[in-house]
Amino acid sequence: MLMAATVQSLPMIEQDHPCFGCAVRELAICGSLESAALREFKANGPAADYEAGETVVYEGDRAANVYTLTSGLLRLSKLLPDGRRQIAGFLFPGDFLGITMEEEHAFTAEAVASSSLCRFPRRQFDDFVADHPELERRLYAVAAHELAAARQQLVLLGRKTATERIASFLLMLASRCHSMGSSEEIDFPMSRADIGDYLGLRIETVSREITALKTGRLIQLTGRHSFRIVDRDRLEQLAEG
Amino acid sequence: MLMAATVQSLPMIEQDHPCFGCAVRELAICGSLESAALREFKANGPAADYEAGETVVYEGDRAANVYTLTSGLLRLSKLLPDGRRQIAGFLFPGDFLGITMEEEHAFTAEAVASSSLCRFPRRQFDDFVADHPELERRLYAVAAHELAAARQQLVLLGRKTATERIASFLLMLASRCHSMGSSEEIDFPMSRADIGDYLGLRIETVSREITALKTGRLIQLTGRHSFRIVDRDRLEQLAEG
């Protein structure tokens, strides 16, 4: 019954629809479009694939395209002149890349793992959005959500300790990569360097803090890029300071 | 001629219009509405005044209203359980308060200096926006801009040194409080504590760094809450690392 309700809330599409079978349709902005409009939309957005490490857009590039991530993981980052790097966020499947009214991308987007995207020419995308208020609405909701997330990250970077940052990060992973479930195994493809650049820490500190959480039996490491939450309560307590 | 062009780009309003003489109309989202729509809009948004230190909205409050700041200065902040505070941003005249699709405000908004706002019931505001695509567009632009600013602040908090943070902050003040002009005096009403909580530093560090910039002849302190940029080039160099 619950599942039926979920499905019911989505516009139905046909088996021959180009978006039929898309795993992230309901998550992505596409989810706000009904079948015919979605078909027209998708006609402008062919797939584009990137291997881990490849760059999707460079900071400073003209923002000629916008994207929807269908699978994989991207990082949004910025480099200071001397090489210091800050990752402003990760994009998960269903996330939208290209929230801006500026001419240029403000951040570099790179594939952390091999990723697939739907790529839309910005011009056509804008025109299409102008004709579809429901899409405009959805875009605003996405922007508002991203803004809240970025501001939450400001609290982490400005005021939390290394331990609190790592705990917050692991909980974020748990909520984004998974459908809850307390003791499930959580995979994350990003390196310790990526984690450090996201949390404003050095890789050595990331490593030490993760080890400490493992030693304290808050988490269990099931691999270098996967873990299990053992004591969610204590982890949440830690994360909030 | 230049002025005429600027005025021309704005929808004209009449002398008896409730928004006639509003100093921030062109800056605020209101700037996207033509006279009649703006009149209808303003009918739902009476003025509300707050003294320095008063709270406009509390984190966790139901988001029953949205606001446009017409004068003064607000801070958006969040408190950790043990009292640590992070300021996510400042709102200047013309800025919009209430970018969210959530039911509750994620941040507390307080007046740094005595401030005036136009207050709109959220429900009516949403309805009005739904009827005015140009306003929806403008809201999206505002959200995208705020998102870019927040992400830029992530770089500052995650990777910049205390000196670089202060330099960046002073330049931000210069660009937001003023119409450029190199050696103008810049006033800022926020306390050292506010600055520290915005930059992820303690007030002692803020004080020391400001003193250092003064000693190094990069800036000149003209009062406890005002300064002048002496060497903008070096200040910008510092700010970028």
Add this chain to the structure above:
DNA sequence: CGACGGATTGAAGCACCTCAACGGGAGTGG
């Protein structure tokens, strides 16, 4: 005048960084 709050200055401590060595899994080549 004294008291108060915000800002500055000084001295000592510590959380995280830096530098350096080591470990372990994946790929390669014999």
Add this chain to the structure above:
DNA sequence: CCACTCCCGTTGAGGTGCTTCAATCCGTCG
């Protein structure tokens, strides 16, 4: 199959930039 290398992650020891604690200064207000 083992030997080798490379890359990434872990661990250790020492350094440092910012914090913490504390005293002083200064403008405002009663």
